[in-house]
Amino acid sequence: MYTYRGSTTLVTGASRGLGTAYATELARRGSDLVLVARSAAALDELAARLRTAHGVAVRTLAADLTDRTQVAGLLTDLADTPVDLLLNNAGMGPAGPFLERPLEPNQVAVDLNITALMTLSHALGRTMAARGHGGIVNVASTAAFQPMPYQAGYGATKAFVLSFTEALAEELRGTGVHVMAAHPGGTDTSFFDGTTHTMDPRHVDAPADVVRRTLDDFARGRSASYPGRRLNQIGSWAARFLPRTTTTRLAAWVNRSVGMDAVRAE
Numbered sequence: 276m277y278t279y280r281g282s283t284t285l286v287t288g289a290s291r292g293l294g295t296a297y298a299t300e301l302a303r304r305g306s307d308l309v310l311v312a313r314s315a316a317a318l319d320e321l322a323a324r325l326r327t328a329h330g331v332a333v334r335t336l337a338a339d340l341t342d343r344t345q346v347a348g349l350l351t352d353l354a355d356t357p358v359d360l361l362l363n364n365a366g367m368g369p370a371g372p373f374l375e376r377p378l379e380p381n382q383v384a385v386d387l388n389i390t391a392l393m394t395l396s397h398a399l400g401r402t403m404a405a406r407g408h409g410g411i412v413n414v415a416s417t418a419a420f421q422p423m424p425y426q427a428g429y430g431a432t433k434a435f436v437l438s439f440t441e442a443l444a445e446e447l448r449g450t451g452v453h454v455m456a457a458h459p460g461g462t463d464t465s466f467f468d469g470t471t472h473t474m475d476p477r478h479v480d481a482p483a484d485v486v487r488r489t490l491d492d493f494a495r496g497r498s499a500s501y502p503g504r505r506l507n508q509i510g511s512w513a514a515r516f517l518p519r520t521t522t523t524r525l526a527a528w529v530n531r532s533v534g535m536d537a538v539r540a541e
């Protein structure tokens with residue numbers, strides 16, 4: 276079992292949503308923290324709250340992870356901080372019909388969901404492997420398992436995260452560095468803020484439940500975590516057995532039924 280108490284975890288995207296929930300649950304389990312996101316004030320406020328509530332050491336590093344220079348600066352700042360667990364949580368997801376929506380959010384999603392995640396995994400993974408101890412949790416999504424019409428760019432970034440994480444986990448098997456992908460389904464966060472889309476509260480999970488199950492699965496040494504409702508994991512199995520065109524059409528139907536084909540900027 277991985278022990279969180281006394282370890283140091285770096286959480287990206289910690290300023291709100293699942294990242295704040297991960298930081299809060301990790302502090303409750305006794306892990307010191309490095310919190311990363313762009314919103315410095317939100318990180319500082321969370322850090323103060325967690326130090327007081329749980330007596331853990333918390334460092335905040337404000338950085339835009341889509342900016343390679345800032346990512347390099349972040350890694351330099353971390354040179355004197357041995358990170359035991361990297362929790363690559365920061366992510367964003369453009370929605371709506373691909374050609375009718377701006378290109379730029381798709382490019383940002385690639386920079387954040389893929390390039391930043393891979394860069395941090397490479398740099399911190401190397402120091403973990405050298406120490407023979409550590410872990411990486413990459414937050415993918417149920418969107419990773421099939422093409423996602425009306426979230427085409429987002430789904431493709433999460434398919435990358437799934438493939439990359441499974442491959443890295445195998446490369447590092449037996450080294451003392453454990454790598455796991457987490458696949459939440461719809462979760463009640465600010466993920467769709469700034470768009471016309473709203474998540475149906477009946478179909479979303481609570482961030483606190485999702486992060487608790489994710490951290491339990493990582494501690495148990497699992498290679499994948501499905502921390503949301505049971506239907507999420509069943510959906511991922513279906514995508515492995517049905518023909519690709521069938522799963523793609525099913526995903527399109529589901530996304531149309533929740534209005535994803537009509538998403539616009541707010």
Ligand SMILES: NC(=O)c1ccc[n+]([C@@H]2O[C@H](COP(=O)([O-])OP(=O)(O)OC[C@H]3O[C@@H](n4cnc5c(N)ncnc54)[C@H](OP(=O)(O)O)[C@@H]3O)[C@@H](O)[C@H]2O)c1
Pocket residue numbers: 287288289290291292293294311312313314315338339340341364365366367368387414415416417458459460461462463464465466467
């Ligand atoms: N919510 C869901 O339904 C759901 C389902 C499956 C998977 N996920 C995944 O879960 C992860 C967390 O999502 P969430 O729902 O918690 O989203 P969220 O509420 O929108 O939070 C996103 C976090 O990422 C940070 N972030 C965004 N752009 C950044 C950048 N350029 N540089 C650094 N940090 C940045 C944000 O902080 P700043 O704005 O302060 O930078 C924020 O802390 C993502 O990887 C997402 O794909 C979410």
